[in-house]
Amino acid sequence: MDGMHDLGGKQGFGRIRYSLHAQVFHEPWEKRVNALYSLAVKLGIFNMDEYRHAIERMEPRHYLTASYYERSLTSLATLCVEKGIVTQEELERRADGVFPLAAPSAPGRSNVAGRERFKPGDRVRVRTDYVPGHVRMPGYIRGKTGVVVSESPAYPFPDAHAHGVKAADEPTYDVRFRSEDLWPNSSDPALVHVAVFQSYLERVR
């Protein structure tokens, strides 16, 4: 989905709030949330792709105003409700207030037909796919051409794995793009490397 989470290249954001020796956590509850979602993953209630997707399904207004760990909390609660571990009513009764969850999921998809194996140096184009469910292709590379620099081991295909759809594991390719090709006349010169699932790529002939 072309969600609010897909931030790469979005314009208008201000200075990085950077400090030396920056903190990972700011409040004690953040550490508890981080552990609780890991516990749910460990117990097999949901997987990491489902977890990421439930964050992406947060209403954009909520996504942008929530802190990082509130997004984590919202994903954890949404999936526990969807998986039947707990109801939203129970959570709201216990929390003594409204407990906002993410929006419902749209269908996922399996691997793309006719996937090709690539090798370093191959020129590839990112397919111009638009999918309603989870996808790990940042919008800024859609339709763009780059060069393969390496191949990873095979991983579960996120577009399927976030939705309980059956699919084969597939490798990802580190693909090198020129920032000038991604955002012509509108970026600092650099090479931008993105880890791209095989299903998202086609060969440039």
Place this chain on the structure above:
Amino acid sequence: MRDPSEVRQGTASVEQRVDAIEAAFDERGMKPGEFIVEFNHLAEERWVPDNGAKVVAKAWTDPDFKQRLLTDGRRAVAELGITMPAHHRHLVVLENTPTLQNVICCTLCSCTAFTIIGLPPDWYKDLEYRSRVVRQSRTVLKEMGLDLPPEVEIRVWDTTADTRYMVLPVQPPHTIGWSEEELARLVTKDSMIGVARL
């Protein structure tokens, strides 16, 4: 399920919401209290940038190790007793040179090689870094205090899958001949993300 666009009058505080989930887990026998203690011990004591610093210091002082690290990062860090989660099947180590600066990010969420370089700092997970570093890399690095000369090429690595990255910083010339322990003390999390040089 409640319509997510509904007005949010009376939203419970985040603390109340976390308490609600923890209590629900507890009632179902999932033992959240124990797990939180155990997990936070790992997060604070084990997943720390000292691991990455050891890797960097070893690579600076042992050219054969460095070669193995650049060839297969996951296997090389395991030689030092450093493990990665099962789903991080691949570690790519990015070597900086005086004329090349590698920088890592995750535009879609917050992915990092956290068992090696430590959990990601707050700014790494913020909207500003995620939106801007891929498109305005040199400007962003300068704002963060790293003003690179024009001859230094920048390569940004967006962690959009389960491959994990760490940056191998350039060894400061005045530290040639130092021991691994002394060198490791120089290496920061930010230098392994690539937003700082040593």
